[in-house]
Amino acid sequence: MAEWKQKRFWTTVSVEGEADGFSILLDGRRVKTPAKASLQVPSQRMAELIAAEWEAQEEVVNPNLMPNTRSANAAIDKVAIQHTEVADMLAGYGDSDLLCYRADSPAELVERQAAAWDPALHWAADVLGARLEPRAGVLHVPQDPEALNILSKRTHAFNNFELAAFHDLVSLSGSLVLGFAAALDWQPVDDVWSMSRIDENWQEEQWGVDEEAAETVALKKADFLHAKCFFDACSD
Incomplete structure (x- = not known):
């Protein structure tokens, strides 16, 4: 059986500033971590780096090309x-x-x-x-x-x-x-x-x-x- 891979489903990627951080949005919907927490980060620069990784994904999502997303996920789902x-x-x-x-x-x-x-x-x-x-x-x-x-x-x-x-x-x-x-x-x-x-x-x-x-x-x-x-x- 072929391994399932997530396909790109979004058109636009954006960053939204909030009271306690910055979120990354795909077609206006907030990105979630693997543990389903909101992927909210402490700086605009970090949010922009993560947003660029999502924007760079083509037909199939490749997590290996998303190091900032992985690090942010680890901070939220594990370290926190x-x-x-x-x-x-x-x-x-x-x-x-x-x-x-x-x-x-x-x-x-x-x-x-x-x-x-x-x-x-x-x-x-x-x-x-x-x-x-x-x-x-x-x-x-x-x-x-x-x-x-x-x-x-x-x-x-x-x-x-x-x-x-x-x-x-x-x-x-x-x-x-x-x-x-x-x-x-x-x-x-x-x-x-x-x-x-x-x-x-x-x-x-x-x-x-x-x-x-x-x-x-x-x-x-x-x-x-x-x-x-x-x-x-x-x-x-």
Whole structure:
């Protein structure tokens, strides 16, 4: 049996400002999320990005070409009903942050990690008020509870849409600090992504590039860049 696919049924796409946000309308009817909630977003910019995705659909709707719609759906249908749990999960990255677990050899890798990751930890200490300390090796050593508490409060302060984007910034990079660095524009987002790939890039230099793995990484990078764009659109 052929898989059912939704066909385009609308002619016009528009954005409507309301008292508490912006809605996307198809032939004057509000778009709903998969859970049947109103797809209402916090900024006109985000609404316009989503509206453009719906306008771009042709005969058959392709959700893979609608990343902003998917992110907004996640914010409304998932994050909104478990904001505390999602924030707790992301804040937990701080105690095992990628940037804090360093190689003890070879010297060149040690130097690369320090050159990229030490400035990020210094930035977190200066701007976020939370200093995380690096360690050599992979054995877990707890971080300062006060620093973790500061990072947790900042994470919990994000609204549902920001937190949906922040989820991908943190989970895809493996670092709470890099998630904040991307969200708060410490460095260009491409550079932040590169910081998260130092170990993998080193391995590729030693053993060569696995084409299948490279394709997966490219998809993850695209998702990371989208998450940054979606985060920025929360307040435009």
